[in-house]
Amino acid sequence: MLRKSAPTPEECAQIWSATAASWKDSLTLPEYLAEAQYLATVPLARDGGMTRWIFVNKKLPPGQRQAFCSCEAFQKRALFSDERGNVEECIVYGVASVFCPPEYRGRGYGTRFMKELAKVLKRGWQPELSRKIIGSILYSDIGKKYYARLGWLPNPRNGHFVCPPVEVKKSELSVQLIPESGLKKLCHRDEIMVRRAMATPSTIQKRVVILPELDHMLWHIRKEDFATKHIFGKKAEAKGVIAGNPGKQVWAYWVRRYYKHPDHPFDEDGGNVLYILRLVIEGDFTANKPSEGHLSLAAIEAYTEQAAALQAVLQAAQTEAARWRLDHVHLWEPSPLVHSLLEQSSFNTAWV
Template sequence: MDEGSTSHSRDLVLRHPTPDECVKIWTATAESWGDTLPFSLYLKESQYLTTIPLAKNGNRTDWILVNKNLPPDQRPILSSCETFRKRSLTSDALGNITESIVHGIASVFCHPDYRSQGYAARLMKELANVLPTWQLKTASPCVGTILYSDIGKSYYSKLGWHPNATNLHIEFAPKISNSETTAILEEHLEGLCQRDEARVRKLMAVPSKDIARRVTIVPDVDHILWHIKKEEFATEYLFGKIPHAKGAIIGEPGRQIWAIWTHRYYDNPTSSSANNVLYILRLVVESDKTATRLPLDAGNVQMEHYDEQLNYLKAVLKAAQAEAAAWKLNCVKLWDPTPLVRKMVMESSVEHTVVEREEDSIASGMWIKGFMGVYFDFGVSMLVTIGTIIDFESADPIGETAKV
């Protein structure tokens, strides 16, 4: 095999796929990531997801690894992926906040004909060189890149994306029940996300003697809508309708608790082996002091109105369970809860299971010089990160499979 046909060849470069090459990629990935959608609808969904706000204005970029000497639409696509440019916040030990950029890497894929030849690794190495300066349209610097691995911790760690120390989530069974919560509708999302961002900024401004730098992705409405627009393709196909509630909220401003969720159908709900999920994309407890994620605040789980807040959380979780039951989902998943939320869940009467993920949806990050050792709040990012098909839904965050 000559040098031009190996993953080490100098002729291999990153390029952006043509429209026809995008269709080739989606055709190849349909079996793995099409979930319940028929092929034609998966292609339609894939095209549509390039047009919604999170992907527009250059925020999404499609990448392919190809031989630079071959013409577009005739060159083999040796490996491919997508990246999403995300607004993020960085703070120092004094709580000074600066605007920054983090790139999320998603949909890493290698056609079966080219697997086990090092092409996916070459793609990732090329990306590591390009992304730190990619599309910096503002003065905000890029501080790093993130991904979610569904192939364990070692593969991407060897390439420089090191796994988060913990990858924990809590699972709840679907259950029909009444709830005192109010449904969150699509028109409510922007206002809630703006409040959430303001809250995140306050949390990032808390000084820390233990952590020199912190980074978090802004949980804006564009991230939430990506998941919601994706779910609409599946629910319209399966049920002929789309979900009315995008989440649940309870309480008065200042002491409110709300959850925003998305319905994900990996399998047909009529299948006995279905493993479909209601993902809680964001759980906000306004009075949660442990949401700073700082070590010194981890034990700060006492608060005024604790019993009220515990009942509010139970009501929101029950609303999520009821939503899962109504839409034939097999479980509810809450990723990376804060110390306070974990304590309240443990003290609630809501049955649950705590899971530490070792192989799938492993949050991983690579940080540029000056940000090595940074504390990254995956509690925000993993649930607003689009399906790192090394996971990236998910996004998403959320559960797809890397094909490398």
């Protein structure tokens, strides 16, 4: 059964040791164990923001039981909106680090675990929460079928742009670097725009958006800091860049991910990645509004200034990737406007 009590420190170490082969990236096992403990103390995870779940034999006491499966669930602040634009704050749970040790696979443990978890996520387990729980999400690297059978339906429009690392001279980049101290203000501006978009009436009956708040950014950034300190002995100062004039600005936050040490060769399809965590275009009328297809040329021409700023931001991301010995830049699920601007440009990108 799913245990409401938290796994013991020894059980956590057991779980992390089992997941290390898949998820420790460039770290050694001791460093990976230290990272897991550390990430539980940073924003988004601490103070009940993250809950660990394990699937065990309920007849055995802690210290004698084996974790057949495990995962984490994060609270994520979200907004719900109806077709009239009535907005309500809510909670979406983010399911992460779902794992079943190889020796227990093929026995139905994973399916049973996720079915039990779905029930718990639906009814909630934190009575202190004042906001309504409206659902859960998870990210899968094992394809779309397994979790769809258990109720987590795949996003039909899931895709991302990939850019190569290319270093551009600093004097040629018309951008300003965003230090960590600058993130809070930009996240606040972003949230205001998200709320405004969600308050706009729509033909879509139900809309949900997870707020791109500072705590989300900091969780990823702290993970990056841990890795870059291990590899390079320092952390990166630039957490993103901003370009353009007020009212038509474009900015992005990013994070560096080292799946292997940069000195180690990768397979042809692998590599270390600079992930763009969030890309914002002021005035993007397609942001947070699901839309099929691409924009017309007339609609794109209205964003000439933002198009130039977008190119500057992506060039800065490519430069950062080159300087930090990363192999790719990834931009996940851009808005219809961003997708159309990049397709109409000569920028070197591939859609995956």
